[in-house]
Amino acid sequence: MCTLTHFAHPQTSHLMLSQHPELATQALHQPRFQVILAGNAFFHIKEISTGHVRGFRGDHNEACALARSLESRV
Secondary structure: OOOOOOOOOOOOOHHHHHHOHHHHHHHHOOOOEEEEEEEOOEEEEEEOOOOOEEEEEOOHHHHHHHHHHHHHOO
16 A cells, blocks of 8 residues: 555644654655556656656556655655
8 A cells, every 4th residue: 555655745733843853854845756547557657846757557556666766866
């Protein structure tokens, strides 16, 4: 199952961020890629800023893994 790390932004309170500075840096990080259903069991990995498709997979879990991999590249 996909962790949705590249889709969703957790709602983090300011109190929680002040108590845990490492969470503050995570909360500021915006995802760059999104997994989009593009057909019957076919998924595109879209770069959010440009709208360009950067990859595709036939399995949702593999698409999520590719999105995470692209996200980790600088």
